[in-house]
Amino acid sequence: MEQQMINIYENNLYNKSDGFDQILRYLDIDLSNILKKMPLLIRKRVEEIRLRIGRPLAINYDRKDLFIKANGVLTDKVYDAYIVTEKNIRNTFQLISNYSIYAFEEEIRNGFITISGGHRIGITGKVIYRNNNIYTIKEISSLNIRISREKKGVSDKVIKYVIKKPNTIYNTLIVSPPQCGKTTLLRDLIRNLSNGIPKLDFYGLKIGVVDERTEIAGIYKGYPQNDIGLRTDVLDSCHKFDGMMLLVRSMSPNVIATDELGEEKDIIAIHKALKAGVKIISTVHGESINDLLTRPYLKQILKENIFERIILLSNRKGVGTIEDIIDGKTYKSIIKKEV
Structure with a gap:
């Protein structure tokens, strides 16, 4: 049904x-x-x-x-x-x-x-x-x-690394240079996590999206123009800090998703959401983990091991190439161990 x-x-x-x-x-x-x-x-x-x-x-x-x-x-x-x-x-x-x-x-x-x-x-x-x-x-x-074009299914290869039993997820950060598919991957993760994935015995979660630049859901006159799933609520054109706090107070999300972290207030908002028991999925511009460690606020949150999964993208084999998925606590590759 x-x-x-x-x-x-x-x-x-x-x-x-x-x-x-x-x-x-x-x-x-x-x-x-x-x-x-x-x-x-x-x-x-x-x-x-x-x-x-x-x-x-x-x-x-x-x-x-x-x-x-x-x-x-x-x-x-x-x-x-x-x-x-x-x-x-x-x-x-x-x-x-x-x-x-x-x-x-x-x-x-x-x-x-x-x-x-x-x-x-x-x-x-x-x-x-x-x-x-x-x-x-x-x-x-x-x-x-x-031009907005959805690419459904791009998260299928990584979803099993994001899901955490029983029926929750790991806090996940997607790291990518510009125009390498990070927002596309984020959007498809939101869709899958919101709808649920029966073959993985994963039931849909309530997702709150802070869409500061109207790129994730593409809201137009209140309607999302992109498929973000059945259990997703969107705050459009809202600053990340304000949006995360609004969602925590009003929508009881299981997960908050947002795009392009970077400012100090973003990190403060993540800490507040985590204290409320909410999981986080976000993206950030970057070439590598070492690149992120050169930025004070991102360095802080990485050193705290808040993100349990870090997905590295490039366009080496085309937009959305998955270079690695790293354990956010050990900084060791998860997928390379399986090869």
Whole structure:
């Protein structure tokens, strides 16, 4: 019965078109017509679309940056590329904000807007301050459109190392350089732990997510655009410290998940959550354990052996390559012992 509920939930939520096609609806018509001409295989692999006034229309796919001609052909020659105009940027920004910039003021202050499908649009331009705080961004000069694509099942190889009998988990830290799949892995771990894994005799846990940058759940008008499981509650666009404390007080989570630790307040919040009996899953930018030990706050929490499992990622064999899984108390490899 529970598996039927999961199937219904996923079918209802994810009966949607490819992310690239969704994005085209939010672009200036001239840009949309150009990008429609790109080969289908490339469109399915595009990770970012970059719009910069007076500079070439560019995409990022397979970790490569390429420009686009007016006929949709890819090129590495600047003089061949379509040059993005102020009109392209203005019209795209109006479509992204649904012609109501005021409705997105808070997101604009944070430098990005999340649209239907969980896609995130980064913004640069003239920053306006009030009372020493960012008030808004005007005269938009660049847009970075990051296409959200879920990769279900990426946590299947590591889930058995995260689960702890009976029906709980190890406090887990995912360490990865930028764009190596740490948020993707975190999201899929949340989904699996929330739904439960019958073949491992693991029942679903209540997961509280602090989604500070709207990248984990991709909340849009209250609805998660990504599959985060049946038992997951999300605080969207909330600072990690505030969010962890709110979840502990109000939602009685078994696990709190969040992305990109780094500040002192993050570490304080983790200590408070642990005292309340809550388990933690999080991520952090880093190349290795030694890299983390050079940062005071992360060094502190590692030395306390709070994280019992440390998953190291890279893109050596493609995004999401699992380099190692380390025991957080002994700092010895768990998976290499099994080989």
